[in-house]
Amino acid sequence: MRLTDGVIVVGSGASATAAAFPLVRAGIPVLMLDVGNVDDHYAAVIPEKSFTELRGSDPGQHRYFLGDDFEGVPFGQVRVGAQLTPPRRFIQRDAERLTPMNTSTFAGVESLAKGGLGAGWGAVAVQFDDHDLRDFPIRLRDLAPYYESVAARIGVSGAADDLHERYGNCSCLQPPLELDSLGASILDRYEKRRAAMNQMGVYLGRARLAALSRDLGVRRAQSYHDMDFYSDREQSVFRPAFAVDELRQFPHFVYAKPYLVERFCETDGGQGIEVAALHTESGRRETFKARRLVIAAGTLGTARIVLRSLERYDTPVPIVSNPYTYVPCIHLPMLGKAVKDRRHSLTQFGVILEPGPRSARRVHAQAYSYRSLLLFKIVKEAPLPVAEGFHVMRELMNSFVILGIHHEDRPAVTKRCVLRKAKDGGPDRLEVSYKNPQDVEREQASAEKVLLKAFRKLGCWPLKRIHPGNGASIHYGGTVPMTSEDRELTTTPECQLRGTSTVFLADGSVLPYLPAKALTLTLMANAERVGVRVSRELAWKEGQRS
C-alpha cells in the first residue's frame, strides 16, 4: 500500500491537471494515477519545417503523413476523429482492451494517454455564459475566476469582435491567430453583411483558441507551419501533457503510471480513501491511500470507476454528447485564386446561431480550411472515380471550407450507459445506447438549414451535410451529473459524489447537459474550482487538528 497525506487525482487530461494545480500550489501532496500512454515513435521523425516544405522535400514524409503501418489511411469511412493522424494515434492505444465499450449506436472515443483526449484536441477554448448554464446548478460567477486563471495558465488567443461577449471575456486574452486567405475572405464578407446576418441570428468571429500568438513561458507562439495535427514541437497549442510536466516541478507532486484505477473505498469512517489500481504492465494490483480522491478519468472512465466502486452494475446512468454535423462548402469568391502558404491547421473562425424564431436553441459551429489532412481523405467522400476526384478536389481545395456544427445535448431516457460486470475475469464493459428523440433531430436539422442559408449569403455553397454518427463530436458529459436535489449517482454542485465524504469528480461526468459550445475550457475551469474546494477543505481540517 502506498500512502499519501494528500490527494489522489485520477487521470492526466485537461480536467485532472486543472484540478491538481490549486492543490499543489496550496502545498498539498498530490499523487496522480494514470495509464499515461505516450507517442514514443513519431515525434522524433517529423522535421521542424512547414507542411509545404515537408511535402516538397522530405523523403520520409510518408512515415508521419500515412503512418509506418499505413494507419493514417482509413480503409472504412473517415468519420470520427479525422484529425487523429498517425502521430496522434497513441491517444486511443489500449482503450479497447482495458476499457471496452459495447455499443452499436455511439461512436465513442476514449483515451488512456498522458494528457488524455487533449493530446489531439482542436483547442477551441470558449466559455459558457449564463444562457449556456441556465439549467446548471451553478452560474457563470461560480466559474468566472477559474476561466480567468486557466486562460492565464494555458494561453488563449482571440479577438474582441461579435463573438467576444458570447465566448466570454478574459483579461489575459492574447491577440488572435492570423487568418488564412479563405477565413479572411469569408469574414470580410460577413463584415459587409453583418446586419442581415445578425437579423438571422447568426454571428461570426475570430477563433478562440488555446493556441499562442505570443510566447508563454517555454512555449512558443504559433509558427504557421500548418503541422498542428502532427507535431507539438513549438508547443503553441496547449496539450495537458505539458501541464503534467509543469506539475512535476513541484516536489510534492508525483505522477505514477501505468495504473488503471479500478475502484475506491472510503476508510476511517469517511476520513480517508483507498484506491485499487491495476499496474497495466505487470498485471499487479496495488492499493493507494489518501485523504481525498479527485476522479477525472474522462466522462466514461469516471462513470466506470464510480459504478464499480458503488457496486452499481447494471444500473443505467445518463450520457450526453453534442450532436455533430459537418458540411463541406465551396467558397465561390476563392475559386481559382492563390492562397497564402502561411497558416495554422486549427479552426479559422467561429459561428453562433442564437435562439429565436429560426432556432429554438443556440448552435455553435467552427469553420476549417482543408489542406494538411491531405486530399485523399476527402476524395474518398466525393462521388467521383479516384483519379477524377483528385483532379477536381485539387482545383477546389483553396476554396474548400468545412463547417463543423455542434448542437446542445440534454439527457433523455434513450441515452444511457450501463456497466456490465465481466464474467470471465476480463475488464468490465460499458454498454452505451444513444438515440435522440425525433423532434430534437428535426429541430437540429432546421437550425442547420438557417446556418447554411446564412453561409450562402457569404458565398459558401454547401455540398452535403454529413452526420458522422452519435458521439462523433468527442464531447461527452452527464454520466454523474451535478444536481441541486439530493439523488443517488449524482454530485453536489461542488462536485462531491453523493453518499461519500472524500470523493470528488472533476471532468465531463458532472456536466448535467452539454451546451452547443465546446466544453473543455469549462471542464478545466470547473476542475480548478474542485481543486480549490478540496484544498480549502483540507486546509480547514488541518486548522481544526492543530
Ligand SMILES: Cc1cc2nc3c(=O)[nH]c(=O)nc-3n(C[C@H](O)[C@H](O)[C@H](O)COP(=O)(O)OP(=O)(O)OC[C@H]3O[C@@H](n4cnc5c(N)ncnc54)[C@H](O)[C@@H]3O)c2cc1C
Ligand atoms: C480530435 C479531437 C478534437 C477535439 N477538439 C476539441 C476542441 O476543439 N475543443 C474542445 O473543447 N474539446 C475538444 N475535444 C474534446 C476534448 O479533447 C475533451 O473534452 C477533453 O480532452 C477531455 O478532457 P478530460 O481530462 O476530462 O478527459 P480525457 O481527456 O478523456 O482524459 C482522461 C484521463 O484519464 C486517464 N484515465 C482514464 N481511465 C483511467 C483509469 N481507470 N485509471 C487511471 N487513469 C485513467 C487517461 O489516461 C487520461 O489521462 C476534442 C477531442 C478530440 C479527440
